[in-house]
Amino acid sequence: MSNQILVAVQNVMRAVTAIEKDKTNKFQDFDYRSIDGAMKAMQGVFVEQGIVLEPNYRLVKTFVRQGSKGEAINVIVSLTVLLRSTADDSHMACRVLGMGEDKLDKAVAKAHADAYKQFLFKMFCIPVEDEPENEKDGGAQRHQPEVRQTTKQPSRPANAIRDVRAEVANVFDRTRADFEVTKAAKLKALKAEYDRLDGMVKFAESVGDSAETLKRIDARDAIRALANKVNKATTLKEMEAIDG
Secondary structure, eight states, X not given: OOOHHHHHHHHHHHHOOOOOXXXXXXXXXXXXXXXXXXXXXXXXXXXXXXXXXXXXXXXXXXXXEEETTEEEEEEEEEEEEEEXXXXXXXXXXXXXXXXXXXXXXXXXXXXXXXXXXXXXHHHTTOOOSOOSSOTTTTTTTTTOHHHHHHSOOTHHHHHHHHHHHHHHHHHHHHHHHHHHHHHHHHHHHHHHHHHHHHHHHXXXXXXXXXXXXXXXXXXXXXXXXXXXXXXXXXXXXHHHTSOO
């Protein structure tokens, strides 16, 4: 049985071994590989090898993160790409996650782009670490290892440290996001219970049942006290310690 898709994927991996950084983040002063640059570098090879890509996105989570410059919308998506060979219709699938953040309406688009770029790099084993040569001089230093060893390039360590910090920040952001989602869900449930008890208090008052009114008021106040504790919680551990 033919399985041409495996051969085609291997040929793509053989043809594309690196993708240059084509964009610059002027605000944070670092170069990066854009999704457009990655697609441009690989599109011709896909056509040559007879590979058709069928992407399918699924929304995983959305949340709002409070930063130093205000709130930003965060979106996490799951991307499953079906790679199909035009030679024999054999196929295989790859699944990755992508995350995007924006203060307006571009978080979804950014998450889609991040996921697709992750797919291209991970599926075809394309390295994303900085190349040893200077990427802005057209490779002029490629054959001068002794110069690379003695010439100081402060921007590279700075970029490496920035990448590590960004990765750590992502971990904390996602942990924080889990906490915020849990907190919001708990507060929503408590609000629903409070409204239910408040309705029962009003009904008991309307029929003149003072004993039932006092009973429901006590239960309602207990829910409000519980909600106050949830509001003051700052970690998942504190949240789990709250009964209710």
